[in-house]
Amino acid sequence: MPIVPWREQMSLNYPPLDEEHQDFLNVVNQAPVAAHAGDFSQMDWVFEKCYDYVRNHFAHEEDIMERIQFPDMEAHMNAHRTFIQNISEFRQRYENARTAADKKKAAIEAADFLNLWFLGHILSRDRLLKPYLVRLRNLPPRMNYNS
Numbered sequence: 001m002p003i004v005p006w007r008e009q010m011s012l013n014y015p016p017l018d019e020e021h022q023d024f025l026n027v028v029n030q031a032p033v034a035a036h037a038g039d040f041s042q043m044d045w046v047f048e049k050c051y052d053y054v055r056n057h058f059a060h061e062e063d064i065m066e067r068i069q070f071p072d073m074e075a076h077m078n079a080h081r082t083f084i085q086n087i088s089e090f091r092q093r094y095e096n097a098r099t100a101a102d103k104k105k106a107a108i109e110a111a112d113f114l115n116l117w118f119l120g121h122i123l124s125r126d127r128l129l130k131p132y133l134v135r136l137r138n139l140p141p142r143m144n145y146n147s
């Protein structure tokens, strides 16, 4: 699977979120390398990074959506919840694999899923936030923190 480069289309012109997306894209790009090499310790790292991402990044993005009163917040949050469910299922399948060959197969499937999910989510759902992020500037200072 080819490495996915960061593209201008992915940018929200808001560095705190852009940097988190860029960091995660790096993880997404490491996944097929680890999976195809059968490098399970690197694959474990990929799964751990996914959990960090849902804990930190989703919380951050959802907090911003609330502050800017993003109209499609509920659907976006549901997409986040679905990802958490999906990635947990992939992890489970990977953990439960009885042979190295099955584990590698599960890792490749998880890597493919991550790749497709990341592109789909950032280019459809996350991108919709872009025009609303200017609202952050007009919030009272207490709500206008930058992280």
Ligand SMILES: [Fe+2]
Binding pocket: 021, 057, 061, 126
């Ligand atoms: Fe995001």
Ligand SMILES: [Fe+2]
Binding pocket: 061, 076, 080, 121, 125, 126
């Ligand atoms: Fe998102």
